Amino acid sequence: MEPTDTSHAHENCLALFEKLSEYIDRELDAPTCRDIEAHIRACKPCQVCFGTLKQTVDLCKGLENRKVPETFQLKLKNAISDLMQKPPGQTALK
Secondary structure, rough: OOOOOOOOHHHHHHHHHHHHHHHHHOOOOOHHHHHHHHHHHHEEEEHHEEEEEEEEHHHHOOOOOOOOOHHHHHHHHHHHHHHHHHHOOOOOOO
């Protein structure tokens, strides 16, 4: 498939998207990586998606690590605990 070919099955894009973070983090086996690379070469939307995700990951890696304030940690833990205790469908945050 040529890079300009837009007639391929885009359901493959969804399968690729599910593995893109693992691909960027180099957590996939070589055959899977080759499949992803071939798809990205042939699919302009996935090229854009990959490029954007890769840029985001690179930017995040460059950020300094900062400790979250204790009060925020406590609020977050309490909110998660509250959500875990509610039945499905009643999990809206306030």
